[in-house]
Amino acid sequence: MCDWEEFQFICGHNASRLLSYCHFARVDPYHQCFGVKVIKATHMQDVACDTCKKEMDDAAKAAALQMNFADNKQMKDAESQQMGFRDYKHRLEVEKEEKEHPQKHKQGHASGSKHH
Numbered sequence: 001m002c003d004w005e006e007f008q009f010i011c012g013h014n015a016s017r018l019l020s021y022c023h024f025a026r027v028d029p030y031h032q033c034f035g036v037k038v039i040k041a042t043h044m045q046d047v048a049c050d051t052c053k054k055e056m057d058d059a060a061k062a063a064a065l066q067m068n069f070a071d072n073k074q075m076k077d078a079e080s081q082q083m084g085f086r087d088y089k090h091r092l093e094v095e096k097e098e099k100e101h102p103q104k105h106k107q108g109h110a111s112g113s114k115h116h
């Protein structure tokens with residue numbers, strides 16, 4: 001029966017910290033105690049436990065990320081609009097080139113045949 005102190009968190013969880021091993025735990029190579037925990041003191045905490053704190057942090061981070069994501073999406077939309085414009089410009093250029101290319105080819109061919 002080891003001595004523990006307990007922390008009671010506002011989230012309803014509690015954590016205990018070992019104060020001192022009992023004789024059985026002390027002589028056990030793994031300090032295992034097969035008796036019941038003796039809670040010597042209970043400390044009321046006005047915070048959430050580490051797990052919940054982390055969860056809350058993660059939730060806050062996720063919310064922030066989601067907001068970032070929304071921002072990114074808006075940026076992506078603007079970007080894609082720009083991309084669309086760029087694509088359109090590119091397509092125009094390609095079309096222009098396609099129009100010019102056979103002409104060039106014909107011209108080359110014509111001048112080539114002229115040469116012969």
Ligand SMILES: [Zn+2]
Binds near residue numbers: 021025
């Ligand atoms: Zn013990």
Ligand SMILES: [Zn+2]
Binds near residue numbers: 011012013048051052
């Ligand atoms: Zn908790």
